[in-house]
Amino acid sequence: MFFIFTLGIPQFLSSCASSEADITSGWSQQKLMDEAKTALADKDYANCVKYHEKLESRYPFGPSAEQAQLNTAYCNWKKNDIELALVSINRFIQLHPGHADIDYAYYLKGLITFNDNLGFFASFSGQDLSERDPKASKDAYEAFKILSTRYPNSKYTPDAIDRMRYIVNSLAESDVNASRFYFRKGAYIASINRAQNAIKEYDRAPAIEEALYLMVKSYDALGMKDLSEDTMRVFNTNFPDSNIFKTGKRVSVTAREGSWWQIWNTQSP
Structure with a gap:
């Protein structure tokens, strides 16, 4: 019986791992941007944060990353994660003091x-x-x-x-x-x-x-x-x-x- 039980463990763990798989792993930059924009428009602030963080981490340079930082701060604020929102916005202000949207920041x-x-x-x-x-x-x-x-x-x-x-x-x-x-x-x-x-x-x-x-x-x-x-x-x-x-x-x-x-x-x- 013990042998039979242990045989099921790898399958169980494999099932958990697949259920927790990152659904964004195969997404292109454009796909991430589109999904992040949709989440923001739908007020799905949890996924808004998630997708924008993925976007910035995978594509850390350029306008899309900068916008992702701003949107991460906004969505953290809207889902009442005040401390994380402040970390995000302070980071943006520190990294981009001459940004075109610094007034908004x-x-x-x-x-x-x-x-x-x-x-x-x-x-x-x-x-x-x-x-x-x-x-x-x-x-x-x-x-x-x-x-x-x-x-x-x-x-x-x-x-x-x-x-x-x-x-x-x-x-x-x-x-x-x-x-x-x-x-x-x-x-x-x-x-x-x-x-x-x-x-x-x-x-x-x-x-x-x-x-x-x-x-x-x-x-x-x-x-x-x-x-x-x-x-x-x-x-x-x-x-x-x-x-x-x-x-x-x-x-x-x-x-x-x-x-x-x-x-x-x-x-x-």
Whole structure:
């Protein structure tokens, strides 16, 4: 019986090997390019990555390899492999700094890290935003900044600028959400510190109105009258028409319909 069993092992292993055979092994360069293009068009991102990686490894020189690198980064991003997408796009930027599509490469790099950031939407989950790492947002901002600075006429630059605006505002919003969280917990010094950070780093963001408001309220709670009055003077200078001290809500921002970068959380203590 043992002899009979062992006779079946080579056949079993052969069957496994054939089932795992690389179906692309006999494909020409054109066949690989066509299948990769089809996978991309069909949003079959797993095969999109697979075929483009095969294309680059077998034909590592020329425009098709360069395009394969870009498409590999894009498809990794679309299938939510953020780390692999960043490796791919950083490699492309390093190897081809003068490429005709380098503006798109920086735009894609920004999108990859931009999508990895929850921004102020995390405030709706009840998460303490003071614990969030803003690195992804800042990395996205830097990529968009390089694009908009070096390639101001790129077709991707207007959207990149909008996204930069959103990132700045969401980072400010994150600090103000944290400041509000600490205020409600009675941690007034922590509330002041996060509000001050928002003012220092993002002084033109809409959330600054509430940051100053939280500082005034926190100083009042701590009995620091002089600092409260000084902050109130700054507030009145910058937001003379605000009703936040009457309503508990800052002036709402009228967003254009569909303008995702202009959505603000207007809740206050």
